[in-house]
Amino acid sequence: MIQTLRRILAIARKELLVLMGTRQSRFMVLIPPVIQIFIFAWAATMEVKNVDLIILNEDSGYWSREVINRLQGSPTFRNIVFESDPQKAEEALNRQHVLAVLHFQSDFSRQVERGDSAQVQVLLDGRRSNAAQILTQYLQEIVQGIATTTPAFLWTKPVQVETSVLNWFNPNLDFRWFILPNLIGTINFMMGMIITGLTVARERELGTFDQMLVSPASPVEIAFGKLIPGCVVGLVHGTIFIVSTIWFFRVPFVGSMLFLYASMLLFSFSVSSIGLMVSSFASTQQQAFLGCFTVAVPCILLSGFMTPVNNMPIFLQDLSQLNPLRHFIIILQGMFLKDITLGAAQDSCVRIAAITAVSMLCAIWMFTRKA
Numbered sequence: 451m452i453q454t455l456r457r458i459l460a461i462a463r464k465e466l467l468v469l470m471g472t473r474q475s476r477f478m479v480l481i482p483p484v485i486q487i488f489i490f491a492w493a494a495t496m497e498v499k500n501v502d503l504i505i506l507n508e509d510s511g512y513w514s515r516e517v518i519n520r521l522q523g524s525p526t527f528r529n530i531v532f533e534s535d536p537q538k539a540e541e542a543l544n545r546q547h548v549l550a551v552l553h554f555q556s557d558f559s560r561q562v563e564r565g566d567s568a569q570v571q572v573l574l575d576g577r578r579s580n581a582a583q584i585l586t587q588y589l590q591e592i593v594q595g596i597a598t599t600t601p602a603f604l605w606t607k608p609v610q611v612e613t614s615v616l617n618w619f620n621p622n623l624d625f626r627w628f629i630l631p632n633l634i635g636t637i638n639f640m641m642g643m644i645i646t647g648l649t650v651a652r653e654r655e656l657g658t659f660d661q662m663l664v665s666p667a668s669p670v671e672i673a674f675g676k677l678i679p680g681c682v683v684g685l686v687h688g689t690i691f692i693v694s695t696i697w698f699f700r701v702p703f704v705g706s707m708l709f710l711y712a713s714m715l716l717f718s719f720s721v722s723s724i725g726l727m728v729s730s731f732a733s734t735q736q737q738a739f740l741g742c743f744t745v746a747v748p749c750i751l752l753s754g755f756m757t758p759v760n761n762m763p764i765f766l767q768d769l770s771q772l773n774p775l776r777h778f779i780i781i782l783q784g785m786f787l788k789d790i791t792l793g794a795a796q797d798s799c800v801r802i803a804a805i806t807a808v809s810m811l812c813a814i815w816m817f818t819r820k821a
Contacts, residue, residue: 457667461675500528502548504539511559550574631782632755634691639775643742646680646725651738669817677722684718705785713781720774723809730816749773774802
């Protein structure tokens with residue numbers, strides 16, 4: 451047992467020396483993930499801000515001006531341009547100079563004053579579909595909001611219904627509270643898979659893999675020895691991400707830090723085992739890199755990183771059960787925002803452990819075939 455542990459640690463030490471042996475490799479391992487989490491935190495957002503808008507106002511009445519005043523007072527809009535030529539407004543929309551064109555017809559204020567059905571035409575840039583949908587809802591709220599101040603509303607005195615909105619787990623709907631915990635798992639997933647995935651392919655290109663197979667170390671010991679560096683790097687990355695998320699971006703953490711690190715260690719083992727499995731099928735580092743990229747992109751898309759898994763077709767929901775990132779994101783979101791129960795977290799950990807075992811067995815089987 452002691453000899454086995456020594457051989458595993460010797461292989462792991464050799465891999466760490468190769469990984470951290472030069473200044474360039476240390477830079478590539480540590481700096482890009484830190485840059486990525488800050489870039490994603492500021493750039494990866496579904497919030498609609500700094501909107502450029504054109505207004506075609508054929509109405510000279512009070513109520514069109516009231517809508518415009520409310521739009522001008524909103525921080526959502528960066529530039530509001532008034533245009534009288536519909537063709538120029540259409541050209542600006544076609545060239546993506548604005549996201550939307552708001553058109554008031556000549557009888558808009560008169561219809562509002564009488565309590566009739568008044569319409570505002572909104573032209574949107576469908577190429578930015580998500581932003582256009584969110585902006586549509588926002589514009590509808592502003593336009594419909596003037597109905598409560600019209601004479602028709604005061605005369606008829608309809609029943610008023612008040613709505614109280616409470617957003618659980620994220621009261622202010624801060625998008626960073628959602629994206630940053632997910633980034634901890636996503637960036638760790640990409641880096642861990644690539645780092646481990648290139649190890650066996652690199653050995654084959656250098657001609658040292660066959661020498662390792664005839665060494666006293668067994669294929670099982672070789673596999674575990676190559677897993678350890680990826681896990682160590684994953685824990686280092688995770689620590690940097692957690693510290694940045696909690697202390698710099700002020701995302702609340704309500705779970706157990708000890709359990710988070712335990713699950714992150716298990717997740718790092720799972721990611722490294724998948725990378726090792728992909729690498730065991732590759733003959734060159736280029737093949738290994740392309741293989742890791744081919745596996746990583748679908749895993750990220752099926753993880754719930756940006757879109758809920760429940761919105762996907764049933765067969766994709768079932769397929770995502772084979773994705774360790776999906777289960778780790780459940781743990782991350784629970785630890786940061788929901789104070790997830792221990793039972794729910796353990797269920798996700800069991801699924802990650804099962805994926806790890808299958809990936810490891812497949813990688814060891816490939817090593818055994820090469821031995």
